[in-house]
Structures are given as C-alpha cells and as structure tokens.
Amino acid sequence: MPSFDExxxxxxxxxxxxxxVFFLLSQTGITFSxxxxxxxxxxxxxxxxxxxxxxxxxxxDRCGWTLEEExxxxxxxxxxxxxxxxxxxxxxxxxWDSSASCSSPLARYGNHSTGSLPLAPCHxxxxxxxxxxxxxxxxxxxxxxxxxxxLSQAILNLGFLAGAFILGxxxxxxxxxxxYLLSCLGVGICGVIVAFAxxxxxxxxxxxxxxxxxxxxxxxxxxxxxxxxxxxxRMVGIVIQIFFTLGIIILPGIAYLIPTWQGIQLAISLPNFxxxxxxxxxxxxxxxxxxRKKGEKALKIMRNIAKHNGRFxxxxxxxxxxxxxxxxxxxxxxxxxxxxxxxNTLILMYAWFTSALIYQGLVMRLGIIGGNxxxxxxxxxxVELPAAFLIIVTIxxxxxxxxxxxxxxxxxxxxxxxxxxxxxxxxxxxxxxxLGRLSITIAFEVVYLVNSELYPTTLRNFGVSLCSSxxxxxxIIAPFLLFRLAAIWLELPLIIFSxxxxxxxxxxxxxxxxxxxxxxxxxxxxxQLPSHFGKCGxxxxxxxxxxxx
Numbered sequence: 001m002p003s004f005d006e007x008x009x010x011x012x013x014x015x016x017x018x019x020x021v022f023f024l025l026s027q028t029g030i031t032f033s034x035x036x037x038x039x040x041x042x043x044x045x046x047x048x049x050x051x052x053x054x055x056x057x058x059x060x061d062r063c064g065w066t067l068e069e070e071x072x073x074x075x076x077x078x079x080x081x082x083x084x085x086x087x088x089x090x091x092x093x094x095x096w097d098s099s100a101s102c103s104s105p106l107a108r109y110g111n112h113s114t115g116s117l118p119l120a121p122c123h124x125x126x127x128x129x130x131x132x133x134x135x136x137x138x139x140x141x142x143x144x145x146x147x148x149x150x151l152s153q154a155i156l157n158l159g160f161l162a163g164a165f166i167l168g169x170x171x172x173x174x175x176x177x178x179x180y181l182l183s184c185l186g187v188g189i190c191g192v193i194v195a196f197a198x199x200x201x202x203x204x205x206x207x208x209x210x211x212x213x214x215x216x217x218x219x220x221x222x223x224x225x226x227x228x229x230x231x232x233x234r235m236v237g238i239v240i241q242i243f244f245t246l247g248i249i250i251l252p253g254i255a256y257l258i259p260t261w262q263g264i265q266l267a268i269s270l271p272n273f274x275x276x277x278x279x280x281x282x283x284x285x286x287x288x289x290x291x292r293k294k295g296e297k298a299l300k301i302m303r304n305i306a307k308h309n310g311r312f313x314x315x316x317x318x319x320x321x322x323x324x325x326x327x328x329x330x331x332x333x334x335x336x337x338x339x340x341x342x343x344n345t346l347i348l349m350y351a352w353f354t355s356a357l358i359y360q361g362l363v364m365r366l367g368i369i370g371g372n373x374x375x376x377x378x379x380x381x382x383v384e385l386p387a388a389f390l391i392i393v394t395i396x397x398x399x400x401x402x403x404x405x406x407x408x409x410x411x412x413x414x415x416x417x418x419x420x421x422x423x424x425x426x427x428x429x430x431x432x433x434x435l436g437r438l439s440i441t442i443a444f445e446v447v448y449l450v451n452s453e454l455y456p457t458t459l460r461n462f463g464v465s466l467c468s469s470x471x472x473x474x475x476i477i478a479p480f481l482l483f484r485l486a487a488i489w490l491e492l493p494l495i496i497f498s499x500x501x502x503x504x505x506x507x508x509x510x511x512x513x514x515x516x517x518x519x520x521x522x523x524x525x526x527x528q529l530p531s532h533f534g535k536c537g538x539x540x541x542x543x544x545x546x547x548x549x
Contacts, residue, residue, distance in 0.1 A: 004290065005230060005518045007313065011302050013230025015309030021228060021282050022236050025221040026243040028184075028275065032218040033247030034254070034268035035187070035210065037363065039153045040377060041255035041264055044134040049142065050088055051122030055096035063102035067129065073105055088126075089143035090119045134261045139200040148200065150479040155204050157475030159211020164472060167216035168465020172458070175292075176224045176285045177278075183216030184275040191269020195262045210269070215472070217272070219465050226452045227285040227460070227519070228305070235392055237452060241445040242388045248381035252374040287519075291458045334459055335466065340512070340527045344454045347507045348447065348467040351404075354504040355444040356474035358411065358497045361482045362437050365493070383434050387441040395446070399515040400453070401508060404446045408505030411439035416498040419491035440501065453514040454529070456522050 012018070050071055060070045096105050123144070128137040136142060141149045163183075171179040190210035197203035226237045251268075258264050286305075289298035306313045336342040363380065394403050414436030421429045448464075455463035485492040512529040520526045 004287065004521070007302060008228075008230050008305075010311065011306035011313060012309030012311050014236070015305070015311070017305045017308035018229050018236075020308075022225055022240070024278055024282060025225055026240050027271075028217050028221040029240055029243030030247035030250065031187070031268060031271050032214055033244040034251050035156075035191075035214045037248060037251055037377075038264065038268055039149070039156070040363070040373070041251065042135050042261045043141070043149045043152065044136065044261075044373070046128050046130060046133060046137045046142070049126050049128040049137065051091040052125045052127050053091055053094060053096055054125070055100070059096045059100055059102070059105060065102075067127070070127075089122055091122050092119065130259075132260050132262070135200075135203065138261065139203065141200075150483065152204060152207060153479050154476045155208050156211040157472045159208040159213075160215040160475065161469050161472035162208070163212035163215030164219065164465040164469035166212065168219060168462050168469075171216070171220050171223070171465070172288075172460075172462045176220050176227075176288055177282055178284075179216055180220040180224065180282075181276055181279055183213045183220065184272045186210075186213030187217060188269055188272040191265060191272065195265040195269070215465075217275070219468065222448065223452065223460060223464060224282070224285050226449075227287040227457070235396065235449075237449040238388055238391045238395065238445055241448065242385065245381055245384040245388070245441075248384065249378060252377040252381075256374050287457045332466065334523075335455075335463055338523055338527055340529065341455075341523065344511060344526070345463070345467065347511055348451050348454070349470045351443070351447050351504050351508055352451075352468050353470040353474045354408070354500045355440060355447055356471035357478050357481070358415075358440045358501060359444050360475050360478040361493055361497060362433070362440065364479060364482055365486075380437060383437055384441045387438055387445055391442060391445060395449075396515065399513045400446060400450050401511055401513050404443060404450060404508045404511075405505045407439045407442035407446065408501045408508065411436045411443065412498045412501035412505060414439060415494040415501065419494035419498070436497075443501075443504070450511065450514065453517075453519060454512070454526065456520045456526055458522070460519075 052070075056070060056073075059065075065073070121144070124140060126137075126140055126142060131137050135152065136149060139145075139148070141152075167179055167183060187210055190206045190213060193206040194203055194210060197206065222237065222240060225240055229236055254267050255264050258267060283301045283304070284297070286298040286301045289295070289301070303313055334341075335345040391403060414432045418429055418432045418436065421432065423429070451464050451467055452460060481496070482493050485496065514529065517529065520529065
C-alpha cells in the first residue's frame with residue numbers, strides 16, 4: 001500500500017490548491033508580526049510632558065492660559081533653579097489656589113528664589129502635549145511607572161507562551177483549522193478591547209489574551225502549510241517567514257500615518273476577522289485527520305486537492321487508515337521519551353530561546369541608540385528580507401544543519417565585534433550590527449522549519465508549540481535584560497547575545513539532518529533519522545505497515 005507522501009505526490013505536492021492555501025494563510029504572518037513588534041509604536045515616548053502643580057488646572061482655566069503658558073509658569077522656574085531638573089518627574093512642592101496671581105503665580109513665594117523652593121516627586125497629574133499618541137501618555141507610564149511599558153511587552157510574550165501550550169495542545173487534539181479560526185476570532189475581539197481599555201489593568205489582561213490567540217494563529221497556520229505539501233516543497237515554511245518580515249516593514253508606515261495608539265491597535269487587529277472567511281476555503285490537515293482515525297475525511301480532502309491541481313487519484317485508493325501507533329493526547333513526556341526525541345527537544349528549546357532573545361534584543365536596541373524611529377525600524381525590516389532568500393538558495397543544497405549553525409556563529413561574532421568597536425567608525429559598527437541582525441533572522445527562520453521536520457505527525461503541532469514557548473520566554477526576558485544591562489554599559493547586552501549565539505551554533509550541529517527526508521509519521525520514524533555524525537543519508541524507506549493509504 002502506498003504511503004501518504006506518495007499519494008500526496010500523485011495529487012500534487014505544491015499545485016494550485018496548495019499555493020492558494022499557502023498564500024491565504026501567509027497573511028497571518030503580517031498581522032502576527034505587527035502584534036509582535038507593536039509595542040515599539042504603541043509605547044512611543046511622548047515628545048513633551050511635565051508634572052502639573054496641584055491647582056494648576058483650575059488656575060489655568062481661570063486665567064485662560066495656553067499649554068505653553070502653563071508650562072512656562074510650571075517648568076521654567078524649576079529649570080532655572082536647577083538645570084538638571086526638566087519638570088517631568090519632579091515639581092515644585094507648592095500648591096496654587098484661587099489667590100494665586102495669573103501673571104505671576106509664584107509671587108507669593110517672593111522671599112524665596114526658585115532655586116531654594118523645595119521639590120517633590122511627581123506621582124500623577126502629568127500633562128502631555130499629545131495625550132493620546134501612545135499608551136505611555138494614556139496610562140502615565142513615565143518616570144517611576146516607566147517599567148510598566150516593559151511589563152506590557154512581557155505580558156504579551158507571556159500570552160504567546162500560554163498560547164503555545166494551550167492552543168498547541170488543542171490543535172493536536174481538536175484539529176488545526178478549528179483552532180486557527182478560533183484564534184483569529186480571539187485576536188480580533190481582544191485587540192478591539194485593548195484599543196478601548198479604560199485602564200492599564202484591563203489593557204494588560206486583554207493584551208495577554210491577544211498574545212495567546214495570536215500565537216495560536218501563527219503556529220497553527222504554519223503547521224497546516226507544512227503538512228499539506230510534499231517533503232521536497234517544505235521550503236514554504238521558510239517562504240512564509242517573508243510575510244512576517246513584510247509585517248515588520250509595513251508597521252512603521254501604519255504608525256506614521258495613524259497618529260493615535262488606538263488607531264494603530266485597531267489597524268493591526270481588525271484584519272484578523274477577515275481570516276474567518278478561510279472556513280470555506282482552507283481544509284483540515286489530512287495528515288492530522290489520519291492520526292485521529294478519520295481516514296474517509298482525509299481521502300475526501302486528498303481527492304479535492306488532486307481535482308484542483310488537475311490531477312486524478314487512482315481508484316484503488318478506496319480507504320485510508322492510520323499507523324498502528326496508539327494515538328493519545330500528547331504530553332511533554334512524549335517529547336523526551338526516546339533518545340533522539342530527547343536530544344532534539346532540548347536543543348530546539350535552547351535554539352528557540354536564544355533566537356528570540358537576541359532577535360528582540362536587537363530590535364529594541366534601536367530605541368536605545370536613538371535616530372529616526374520610523375526609518376530605522378523600516379530599514380531593520382528590509383534587512384531581514386535577504387534572510388529567506390539566502391535560506392532558499394542554500395538549504396536544499398547543503399542541508400538544514402550547517403546554515404543553522406553558521407548563522408548563529410556569524411551572529412555571535414558580529415555582536416562581539418560591534419560591542420568593542422569605537423564610536424568614531426559608525427559605518428563599520430552599523431554594518432556589523434546589520435550582519436548580526438541578518439544572521440539571527442536566518443537562525444530564527446531555520447528553527448521553524450527544522451522544528452516541524454523533527455517531530456512525528458501525532459506530536460508535531462504540540463512539539464513545535466512547546467519548543468517555541470521558549471521563544472516566548474526569551475521575549476519575556478529580553479526587555480528587562482536589555483535595559484538593565486545597557487544601564488551598566490550600553491554594549492553589555494551584545495556580549496551576552498554573543499555568548500548565547502555561539503553556544504547555540506555548536507549545539508545545533510548535534511541535530512539530525514532532514515534534507516530530502518519525508519516528514520516522520522511516528523516516533524520510530526524520528527529515531528531512524530540520520531545520525532548527527534552521519535551523512536545526510538537516504539530517504540526513509542516506507543515500511544509495510546497499516547500507516548499508509
């Protein structure tokens with residue numbers, strides 16, 4: 001009896017049907033990457049703000065002051081008394097009442113120079129020139145509350161982490177397309193609630209939920225795409241990353257055109273409702289249906305794929321069965337039960353953690369070094385585009401393992417050299433930083449492909465979701481690690497990134513090579529993958545079991 005991959009080859013491994021599904025699901029990458037990096041623009045630092053003196057609002061209304069006039073009365077005397085004080089986190093420890101003069105409200109303190117007036121820390125009552133431009137001005141995430149902005153990104157990554165476990169498990173149990181559609185609905189609804197959150201607590205709660213559902217859309221669409229194409233066409237798993245990069249490139253344009261953070265939030269959330277239309281055009285993964293003993297539905301989908309691809313399945317494909325491997329609800333123990341699975345899982349978890357930590361760290365580092373935020377972010381996105389093309393050119397010629405290792409090593413060297421380069425040669429510093437960003441992007445994209453190729457069908461979605469959860473852990477740690485270490489020495493985070501990437505580059509050499517090998521269907525298939533010290537090996541022979549159609 002022929003295997004599933006042989007039937008897929010007869011129906012068309014990447015025909016018109018798969019190309020249509022691939023293009024439709026790839027759009028998820030644009031919305032997910034926009035959510036992933038949105039904090040850069042949702043949390044823009046306000047151009048100008050200051051702390052109001054108690055009673056200043058009432059006095060300003062009575063005197064008819066403009067914002068500039070109020071600021072001159074509030075901040076200018078403070079600055080004249082102490083040039084290091086800007087009036088953002090400290091204010092004069094005075095209060096204005098109805099007896100204060102409109103022309104000189106500090107006249108009542110005439111016996112004191114402004115420099116001798118006591119100061120008080122500002123805990124609230126900030127005034128912004130653009131009050132709704134970002135969540136920073138919306139929820140007063142300044143001065144002593146500035147750490148809450150980092151918390152908002154950590155909460156989003158915590159949502160990604162929860163989505164990897166909860167929705168990854170659900171997709172293996174209840175189906176890929178069902179969880180994908182549910183996740184799209186969740187991202188849209190939670191995104192709208194985030195945009196109109198009445199306070200920061202509500203904002204964080206639904207930011208977490210949006211992250212959880214967002215991870216569900218991205219991971220599930222990726223698995224669907226890789227499961228409906230043949231082993232020679234799994235490069236689509238790399239190409240789909242281009243759409244993630246497109247989202248990074250488009251995001252600064254959206255932020256530039258939309259002046260408020262609510263508008264940006266809605267712009268990246270509402271498109272998810274359109275993905276619900278995929279219910280009528282994207283089928284369930286036939287590979288998953290086989291593992292759930294739904295052979296008739298899988299055969300029906302395969303015939304539909306063949307029809308759209310202009311092919312015809314042989315009439316003797318009249319029934320479909322699954323492997324004699326018991327299908328059960330997946331757990332972490334399944335990922336470490338056998339030696340090869342255990343090695344793969346631990347290395348992949350570290351690779352995910354490292355790639356995410358370095359990638360997010362380099363992206364957020366743009367905000368530390370200054371410059372034009374919109375232009376710098378756009379350029380950083382464009383830099384990522386060659387990554388997918390470099391992978392496409394090399395990965396089917398020399399395999400997965402070597403590019404995976406080399407990209408990490410190059411990123412390590414680039415970060416290390418950049419950290420010790422003097423500031424008076426900015427062109428070389430920028431070039432090496434760009435090389436590091438490109439290299440870690442390649443590593444980030446390769447780990448997606450390799451992860452899906454090293455797990456059997458019964459554990460694939462759960463395995464990818466669980467391993468990629470370390471990516472989310474890296475995302476949680478990244479903002480705190482970057483800003484705390486940069487406060488000690490601006491380049492210290494680059495040293496840490498270099499060490500982590502070097503270790504990863506060596507570890508991935510221990511993974512088996514999967515070039516040209518059919519997706520494993522069972523745990524036994526995984527154990528038979530080529531040794532990490534061997535050659536690429538021959539394609540796995542199809543065993544005469546009832547795991548075929």
